Amino acid sequence: MRIAVLAPAWFAVPPRGYGGIEWVVSLLADGLADAGHEVTLFASGDSRTRAKLESVYEQAPSRQIGKSLPELRHALACYERADEFDVINDHSGPLAALAGGLLDTPVVHTLHGPLDGEPGEVYQRIAQLSPGVGYISISLNQRKPKPDLPWIANCPNALDFSLYPCKPHRGDYLLFLGRMSADKGAHRAIAVARETGLPLKLAGKKQDPKEVEYFAQYVEPHLLDGIEYLGEVTHGQKVELLQDARVTLFPIEWEEPFGLVMIESMACGTPVIATRWGAVPEVIEHGRSGIIVDTYREMPEALEAVDVIDPLECRRYVEELFAPERMVADYVGAYEKAIDRDAV
Numbered sequence: 001m002r003i004a005v006l007a008p009a010w011f012a013v014p015p016r017g018y019g020g021i022e023w024v025v026s027l028l029a030d031g032l033a034d035a036g037h038e039v040t041l042f043a044s045g046d047s048r049t050r051a052k053l054e055s056v057y058e059q060a061p062s063r064q065i066g067k068s069l070p071e072l073r074h075a076l077a078c079y080e081r082a083d084e085f086d087v088i089n090d091h092s093g094p095l096a097a098l099a100g101g102l103l104d105t106p107v108v109h110t111l112h113g114p115l116d117g118e119p120g121e122v123y124q125r126i127a128q129l130s131p132g133v134g135y136i137s138i139s140l141n142q143r144k145p146k147p148d149l150p151w152i153a154n155c156p157n158a159l160d161f162s163l164y165p166c167k168p169h170r171g172d173y174l175l176f177l178g179r180m181s182a183d184k185g186a187h188r189a190i191a192v193a194r195e196t197g198l199p200l201k202l203a204g205k206k207q208d209p210k211e212v213e214y215f216a217q218y219v220e221p222h223l224l225d226g227i228e229y230l231g232e233v234t235h236g237q238k239v240e241l242l243q244d245a246r247v248t249l250f251p252i253e254w255e256e257p258f259g260l261v262m263i264e265s266m267a268c269g270t271p272v273i274a275t276r277w278g279a280v281p282e283v284i285e286h287g288r289s290g291i292i293v294d295t296y297r298e299m300p301e302a303l304e305a306v307d308v309i310d311p312l313e314c315r316r317y318v319e320e321l322f323a324p325e326r327m328v329a330d331y332v333g334a335y336e337k338a339i340d341r342d343a344v
Contacts, residue, residue, distance in 0.1 A: 007043040009074035031328035101130020139279035153334035158327035164267035167243035168311035175245035183254035199226035250274035251296040269311030
């Protein structure tokens with residue numbers, strides 16, 4: 001099969017630091033190529049892939065994130081060559097999803113974000129204007145706000161387990177990994193650390209103005225007595241933090257479409273305590289790979305239960321459910337369905 005994979009324009013594939021979507025796209029493109037498909041990855045020129053790489057920008061235009069023209073140029077570079085492919089899989093966002101309706105080549109669009117509020121309204125309108133574009137979810141919960149979109153498959157994310165070695169031992173600190181934003185809940189992790197008296201390490205992106213403001217108001221004043229912010233860490237640093245933590249806290253209060261941090265932690269043998277929002281019940285098996293609570297206020301009490309979880313069982317769990325081979329097979333099935341639908 002001749003497959004074009006359109007990555008977001010803003011970060012290299014795989015990313016040097018922040019970029020959960022880019023990690024998934026990298027794993028997918030390489031997996032498809034390894035499976036014998038003819039894969040072209042449209043991403044920035046500083047990307048690394050076993051697929052054929054095509055790029056508009058030699059370096060990822062991260063400083064221009066959110067601007068429409070760089071994103072459109074990136075998508076058009078793929079779409080103007082549509083007749084070279086059997087299917088195009090877009091991961092770049094709603095602009096490319098809309099433009100995909102102009103093509104004769106089947107286009108499937110993977111949604112990596114939430115669908116409540118304005119994003120859901122936008123995608124509803126895109127589906128009306130470009131009805132031929134098929135949608136792929138990354139969790140079934142992600143679909144709930146808009147169950148009638150033209151869904152063709154559910155393809156949960158996966159991990160390259162060779163990049164997440166398991167180190168089965170109990171650490172002594174709590175860990176929070178995520179953007180500095182209220183919905184991710186760094187301030188709630190701080191509350192848990194203060195109640196338990198345990199040290200807390202926080203790491204994550206703090207770049208956008210809203211993130212900077214949130215950090216200054218809700219995180220920075222509490223960086224004392226064993227609570228520390230490490231900034232945006234590299235992949236290697238992230239893995240070491242996960243391996244050596246007692247538990248990873250995931251105190252979200254929003255409809256998280258997936259939550260890659262959870263499976264990264266479990267792959268390293270570190271269980272997760274997470275609040276029951278978004279895709280959390282689809283990602284964690286309660287009592288086997290982590291503990292699910294209804295509110296972050298229950299997290300201190302959950303520490304005793306999470307301490308008895310076997311790190312190796314965490315690893316076995318993610319290998320069963322989130323293997324790259326499973327994700328690649330899911331996507332191939334979605335592509336075949338899109339091609340068959342287009343042929344009718």
